[in-house]
Amino acid sequence: MERIITLAVRSLTEDALGTALGELRAAVGRINDLPIKSAIEFVEAPPGVLERGLTPREAQVLDCVVEGLSGKAMARRLGMSEGTVKCHLNNLYRKTGSxxxxxxxxWATRNRPARQPEALSA
Incomplete structure (x- = not known):
């Protein structure tokens, strides 16, 4: 793993490396600001989610949207209020241009990695 990281860093230009380090610092800062449960969800987020600026909860709401669930059903499944679901949906609309x-x-079917069926129902 360390060799792969070393090769990747060597292939970056100075500007790209600076940008990558800035993004890493920002991600670490976001993790430090999260409660423990959210930090664990952040670290365990599906591949590709963080790169697109989606939070783990937004990714979960997006999974529910792909399944065609109503706002009420999303709220029940994810253990949050319908108002919180709407907030996450508005963030997703803004971030994806939907x-x-x-x-x-x-957008999800075009831009997210293929998901395993069991990952969608978890």
């Missing part, structure tokens, strides 16, 4: 749940689901 105007509605259909566009959001289409």
């Amino acid at each position: 105007a509605n749940r259909t566009q959001l689901a289409m």
